[in-house]
Amino acid sequence: MRRFFCQCGQEIFFENTHCGVCGSQLGFIPELQQLSSLQEDDNAWLMTDLFPLQRYRSCFHRDHELACNWLIPADSPNTQCISCALTRTIPMLTQPDNWRRWRTLEAAKRRMIYGLLRLNLPINAYYQGYEHGLVFDFLEDQRTNPDLALEHVLSGHSQGVITLNAAEADGSFREATREAMNESYRTLLGHFRHEIGHYYWDILIKETEHYAIFCDVFGFTEQDYQSSLNSYYSDGPATDWPEFYLSAYASAHPMEDWAETWSHYLMMSDTMETAVAYGLIDHFDYASDFDVLMTDWLSLVVKMNALNRSVGNTDAYPFVVSASVRKKLKFIHQLLNPLKKTRESVAFL
Structure with missing residues (x-):
């Protein structure tokens, strides 16, 4: 996550609806990935300090207990933001x-x-x-x-x-x-990242030119999914699973291995963006060489674990990245790089 600042200069955070110092209303613009201070114009549309010529409306769920701060383009027919909808x-x-x-x-x-x-x-x-x-x-x-x-x-x-x-x-x-x-390791955000991995397998891998390489890296998906899960829950994982997988559950079936690895890659990229924003590492380029990215990542997690231990918590990063896991992460990195570099911005609303 990048860092955001109010028009008054105060640092503001992703979930904030108001600045704690100047009281300005805040709104997040999904298509621009920016959190901005807001003002109302004559038509009650919202203007932002970063993009004053564009107009927005609040998500329907802003003004009750959900406190959603995401914005909708003023000409959109929708009442909910892309996430809530x-x-x-x-x-x-x-x-x-x-x-x-x-x-x-x-x-x-x-x-x-x-x-x-x-x-x-x-x-x-x-x-x-x-x-x-x-x-x-x-x-x-x-x-x-x-x-x-x-x-x-x-x-x-x-x-x-x-x-x-x-x-x-x-x-x-x-x-x-x-x-x-x-x-x-078990987090709510991790659940979302894992399950969205299954969704993107259907889009990015299934019936595409990447399927054969996926099978080579993760294993053939033709093995029966339900029987594989039944075996995992009844017999447990193989004792040598850390040599090949990020988690024991990833060993249950290639599809779960994919989802676990996908979730891990999203966690890595989001965390490294945050680390750059707060000066913990020097840089993070999504299109960088994978080996450089992994070197920077492993250097960062040493610091993360040391900080956690210093305050009496368990390790923030309790994973071992084996050669097999590294190969799987590299596959996802290379799969996503063309999207990062060449895909046009999507109009979501």
Whole structure:
């Protein structure tokens, strides 16, 4: 994440709706990836300090508990921003904690979508009429709402539909699940990045010239998915999984290996952008040589882990990047580089 500053000079942050010093309203412009101070003109449209000749409207979800600060072009027929409009199903708001869960889910989704915009990845939304368009369903089960018929909701992706259990917004739920699954790392943002990886596999790999190389790097996807997962959950991962995978779950099936590696690459690129913004590393070029990028990344995570240990926390980066994992990350890096360099900006709204 880059750094943002109000027109008064105060540093402001991605989720802010107002400047804490001068009180200016703030809005995020998705297509420009900028957080800007706002003013109203004579027609009540919003102008920004960075782009005063352009007009915007607030997302419908700005002025209630979601506090969405994303903007919509003034001539758009939509009332919701690109991120909020992607949500189709929300948890029942009559349940005491579901407003908080919904707000937490949407905040993580916006941060994930920021990363997609920065990488120039296409977002073909369901509400725009795309076949298998991207859409999010935030569902509950009996663990958080005993009145429902569903005993368990599992996160997943199918033909553009990403399902997340709303309980993942609860830190206690994630930590209990992490312990039960013997995972070293589990975050809500990580869930979004993982599931969006399945969505982009359909767009960038399936039935494209990249499929054969994918199979060479990750393994053949023809092996039965459900039986592979059943074997993983019944027998556990192979003892040597760290030599070939980022996580134990990645060893369950090539599709999960792809999604885990994709999520990891998004985490790397977003974190390195932040590190440059705050002076922790000198530079980060999305189109740089992969080996240079990895050298800078591994240098950064040493600092991240040292900082965490100094304040008594576990390592921020509990991963081992083996030669096999490095090859998979390089595949994604090279796959995305042409998009970063040559793709025109997408008009989302």
